[in-house]
Amino acid sequence: MRENGGMTTLPPALAIGPHTVQPPVVLAPMAGITNAPFRTLCREFSQGKGLYVSEMITTRALVERNEKTMQLIHFDATEKPRSIQLYGVDPATVGKAVRMIVEEDRADHIDLNFGCPVPKVTRKGGGSALPYKRNLLRAILKEAVAGAGDIPVTMKMRKGIDDDHLTYLDAGRIAVEEGVTAIALHGRTTAQHYGGTADWEAIARLKEHVPEIPVLGNGDIWCAEDALRMVRETGCDGVVVGRGCLGRPWLFNDLVAAFEGRPQDMFAPSLREVAAVMLRHATLLGEWIGDEARGVIDFRKHVAWYLKGFSVGSEMRGKLAVISSLAELDAHLSELDLDQPWPEGADGPRGRTSGNNRVVLPDGWLKDPYDCAGVSEEAELDTSGG
Secondary structure (H helix, E strand, O other): OEEEOOEEEOOOOEEEOOEEEOOOEEEOOOOOOOOHHHHHHHHHHHOOOOEEEEEEEEHHHHHOOOHHHHHHOOOOOOOOOOEEEEEOOOHHHHHHHHHHHHHOOOOOEEEEEEOOOOHHHHOOOOHHHHHHOHHHHHHHHHHHHHHHOOOOEEEEEEOEOOOOOEOHHHHHHHHHHOOOOEEEEEOOOOOOOOOOOOOHHHHHHHHHHOOOOOEEEEOOOOOHHHHHHHHHHHOOOEEEEOHHHOOOOOHHHHHHHHHOOOHHHOOOOOHHHHHHHHHHHHHHHHHHHOOHHHHHHHHHHHHHHHHOOOOOOHHHHHHHOOOOOHHHHHHHHHOOOOOOOOOOOOOOOOOOOOOOOOOOOOOOOOOOOOOOOOOOHHHOOOOOOO
16 A cells, blocks of 8 residues: 555556456455355455455365365355366366367366365375475476466466475565466464464565565454455565455455555445344355255355354354254344444454464385375375465
């Protein structure tokens, strides 16, 4: 943000290939969260501004046309640009998946995930462990960019495996050399998982290291002011928001208002307004899945995030944890004191917060940062993160 004679002006638009993202705000892919219903809610609050990425899709499942995977890559007609995040460990399979997307006109933007810190992935050499193998990373990026043609390819990554094995600067340079359009950096290592504090200085260093392409910052954006501060402090070209929007799809309203210099349009919903969003979210999930009960059951994981900070007794929280119909959800919510205002301090961390984990890697993984051996197809599991 820039101050000009006391007036706040828009930051430069974020260019992702031919797509202009203004304001430069991106919804991070999260497994089981950023499906079509949740993206719909976020886009409604932002009036369509920003970029909303699908759940992470494994390239092997896509190439094999797994039924669940094919549903996940379906976009609403109003979603433009259509953005898919892919995760893969084999260059050939990644290339096939990208070509499939292009040939069947299934997306307008492809993001590659190199940020997942989950042990069952890293122990096989995938996720955030993979960029340590520089030549393998290069081969995957080369195949993806070649297969994508005119569709822009971006990537999301972490700082590295741990503080002694940082990879983000090398990975950034490789990305530039292989034609990647933009990079998003989560300012944590694999060892940190989601604990501790994100290192925004690393985002600034990456921006300085790869001035040729946009760099997006990710990590510890819990409210709109956090996003503005990240841009001011790091010089990054945009922000990627993940856990900060859990139970807070209206955060995208606030982000747009903040970047456009309209702080008066921030949304601080009462519990009544939150309850209305909860019902709409659960309804959309049921319609998307094709079964109301399954949609409501899927919605259960969102309940605690939506209600964080509000006065809701443990007995009621227990009831909401086992809902199985929209009528049941509506009835329980109506029993609450819906006139409660937005609680102070409700914008803190949500979702996974574990940290200081021992990183599990394949035997001998750290001996040679260039040798590509040791990555198996078992590393490509249906999980996500970053």
